[in-house]
Amino acid sequence: MKLKIAIQGIKGSNHHQVATDYFGEAIELVECLSFDKMIDHILADSADKGVMAIENSIAGSIIPNYNLICQNGLHIIGEHYLSIHHNLMALKGQAISAIQEVRSHPMALLQCMDFLKQHPHLKLVEDVDTAETARQIQEKKLNHVAAIAPKVAAELYDLEIVAPEIQTIKNNATRFIIIKKQNKVLPKEKINKASLRFTTDHKRGSLATVLNVMSDCNLNLTKIQSLPVIETPWKYAFFVDVTFENYEHFTKAKSLLQIMLEEFTVLGEYKNALLS
Template identity: 30%
Template structure:
């Protein structure tokens, strides 16, 4: 759904002040000549785009260090705005001060709370320096320039230093060198034409499930059975107290084929479903389908750290398998009870044969050894088959 080449040059709303990272993201996507509209809060960005005060909005939704930017995502979901693209920007935090100020003389450093959370090591090494949260990184830089106090600094970008006449005392203060933020480019749905076929499509799916065991698993299986990958899944507060909606990014176009079939099944088992997209994934963030050894990794992360992270991911998969196995056993007991209720109690050999045959077909499709997979499923079926009363 890219409208990146539209003319005349649009104006883009973003949260923060001129020189903020969101401002830079807008210029990355639309070009340096774009007009940008600073907004105080994320909801103000969504409101500006909805009312026509801006043609597009730039919303940060995820950071590699701080994680999800929940308020920005909530601001999007409160509207009917469409996602037309995403931008990934490296975040390089600099220590900005008045000309002539020194690090030894600093008592306070201001920045956005997310930026402060990305520079914890810097503050840990300076326990006497106070971190002060303000509404924006560039706004912190402007305040330093306006206050004129050499004991006050800001964490912001080098662009903000140039804009507000400050000195860069230190660069790259973020806890990891690969610190990056992902932004959604949003616009009213009536500005979006039919999206062409996308080389690397993504779709945002927001759904609510019933409050019952296995409800979330049903939705996830609807995607998994069709080979649809979820690159992101999180929960956000629902519209009623103590209710939640799940936000999933699916790395697929859900308008046809397996994507459309998966989405249709999701609609049958979820209470509500909202879809935004498809939109093109930011170039370079989705590695091609190749072996794990070929997938690029950050150079500054030691191999043993990467190994530990990989093993933790394997542990997460193992835990998910156990949970799924428990749910399968529960469903098998329920199926057995229903067969007894219908007067057809006992084991259904035909059903077991179909399960094993289907497991082999899925294994072949995924390039897995059919015989070994069927053997695993035979053991799973045996484990989940309720013992007969004697």
């Protein structure tokens, strides 16, 4: 039986690319046009695991996804970094001067803004997914409309690339996480990264104390993101990624932080993809 992998988007999207890179070609893709729908599939066991974009090297964190993971009790079991390549594509035979409208995911539009500003006649329209936009252009035979999507989407949906590699920064990359309903236990010697969520009290220096404990335990802080706690005005939760060389250092840090903090949750323990 094939592994069912839920993605935000459809075949030809960056999420599809990550799913095949991480799990191989022999998977059953569960296509979802929102992250909420993807979560629903995982919780209902109609998908075994999910692939979720969490941050981009240009545009920063996809903040709502942090809350989705925590609120639904999901676990991060892995990560994957993907170099992002954006291409302008349309029905065959159209020059860029004939294109009137460009549709894509808001993140893709943002990442190609320098190119788009060079063509002020183009109307920019946000859509749910890069590859879905490409598919709609082909299915509905939309003349004068272009999509920004990965190269594979042009191949899948028989579109012509009008302008290749239009992303503003060429070494643009997105970090994706692999999520699961139950935690996956790796051997301790293979775990060298963790994602945490915690809240502190309102005492001055509370966050600094937490960061000092992490440093004293030889944890390397690679990401910190604060989000409001919706139920409590002016209170914030912190989402943190840490790396470590020795799992015992992480164990020591966990035992101290559990005592110090009002709330402390380990969202995932997994292998650092940058060291793979």
